[in-house]
Amino acid sequence: MLKKILLPTILLLLAYGFWISPNFKEIAAGVAIFLFGMLALEEGFRAFSGGVLEKVLQKSTDKLYKSIGFGFAATAIMQSSSLVSVLTISFLGAGLIGLTQGVGIILGANIGTTTGAWLMAGFGLKVNIAAYAMPMLVFGVILIFQKAKSLKGIGYVLAGLGFLFLGIHYMKEGFEAFKETVDISSFAVSGFKGLMIFIGVGLLATIVMQSSHATIVLILAALSVGQISYENALALTIGANIGTTVTAVIGSLSSNIDGKRLAGAHFIFNVLTAFVAVVIIHQIMYAVDVISDFFGIAPDNHTLKLAVFDSLFKVMGVLMFMPFVDKLVNFLNRTLKSKVSEDASGIESVRYLNDSVLELPSTSMIAIVNETKHLYENSVEIIAHGLNIKRSNIFSSMPLEDVLKENYSQDIVDIDAFYNKKIKGIYGKIIDFAARAQSNMSPSDIEVLYKIKLANRDLVEAVKDTKHLQKNLVKYTNSTNTHIQGEYEAIKMGLAELLRDINIVANSKAVDEKLLLLSKAKVHLEKYDIIANGTLDNLIRSALITNEMATSLMNDSTYAYDISSNLISMAQSMFSAVRFGDDGVHDEISLSEKDIRDILNKG
């Protein structure tokens, strides 16, 4: 209801303002151009965010101070804390960074926004900024029309900066002209009452403009021509800082749990910092005077002093919060709990796939890889239980003979139910998500994605084959015929060994170990194929097993062969090499079919 009324009211008020004051129109147009510039700048930086940003992020967020540094630098360069927030939510959603690092980035981004105030106060108000805007706009727009993605990106960045400068120029001009007709400085309110009123005004202005950056630039423009008092400008800055969290919270309502937690951290941080600033406002103002004096800023240069205040206030907040980031993260994890990953019918849901990671091709890719690993874990669980073996035993250092002795359950595990609960839904969502993510990917990324999709299919096929194998496996491992029982035990042992080796491959960092284990698995696959190595023929010829047993064994050894083959192929795609950006070396060194034949012939 409020939403429905709010927009028309704002539009009507603006229209009325334009009608009664042409100067107000100029200021408002300045703000609109400035905001449009920010949008163009965001669009431009998005073109470059696929690659470099992620690599820097992974290397520079392992420690809290590094995350803060990253947040600061990224915001200072891109001049948009909202873009940094969106990217951070995307990185969080893909599992690239943890919430602690995410909070660090947001804290850094808060300090990064102060560079905007410095640019405006130190440069924007002193020179004819519009003179720089015009060529930027012309070059920018020409480049936007180019086909190459990088040129387009540069075009958007240039046009964005041009619009930002033009917006600042119009705001400045508007306030100067406004001063001659109306003196809004007469509305200045002093004391605590003024502080609270102007905090409220700053808060509302930021909610309406959806940007604290724009509010602070507007405050500086008004302050430079004396339309607002220095004290009231400080209050407006505090208000803008709270207002920006309101927009972040509103934005996070449609986001995933990571986005909500991050917005929660942002809200708590900014509101508490603002509260402390209000309580010790006189001390901060005194500190601003001392710092300004130290750097040779004139006592009446209120715009630069406001930039000092903005920086001091935000740095103070970050220093205040740094020791409590872990506690804040724990609090947010406790209060904002993720929805249970199972729905009412018990069907398990995806962990990493959400719309926030679609922001960047690299985060989409990482999310799909992580989700495939999730599917792998579920598949291994089902295969192990289908073989009636405890998964924890397979992954332990227990001898495989002992692993087989300890059954998972006395009853036959219902693989169909497991499949519907833990595989079907996740697999469907991975395929659907991959199709959506693919539209933003480069041809080389699409190639990698294709391999990941095949790995998913391999897992699903392995689970389905386990279901076919299960019935006779239970029957014949308990048979009184020791020959058939031995063959089924061998099938079970081979698969358990493979699951153990693949688990090592998945977790090991030693590339040569991964390579050796997968090659070994390939050799064993052929070596122990009882149809190819003549074992089955021998059993039949010597009448050691019945015809019915022979048929079952032939079918089931084919299922076991397919399960192994699918698992090896999946592991090769997912775990054998540093898949992303690798140069295919591992695939080339790995054993070919001819190599396997040669090794088997020697043996």
Place this chain on the structure above:
Amino acid sequence: MGVKKFIKTVTKFLKLGEFKDEGKKKSVKELLKKLNKRKRVIKKRLESDLEKKEKKELREEFEIVSVEIKNGKAILFKLYEKKK
């Protein structure tokens, strides 16, 4: 001159295409170093007294690593040939 052609000319002039091959060479060399080390370890263990089953397994590993080293050397050889 189109943008694509310009980039191609610059890439060729600065020999940027060779970076890919150089990177590949580096990873093959690193991997070969590790595989050779593993081969030496297996060989040493094979010389000691072992159970028949363990010896059989190690022999198989030795064969596999030897083939992988052979494949790695073949890749390196191809890369050096390409440079000539």
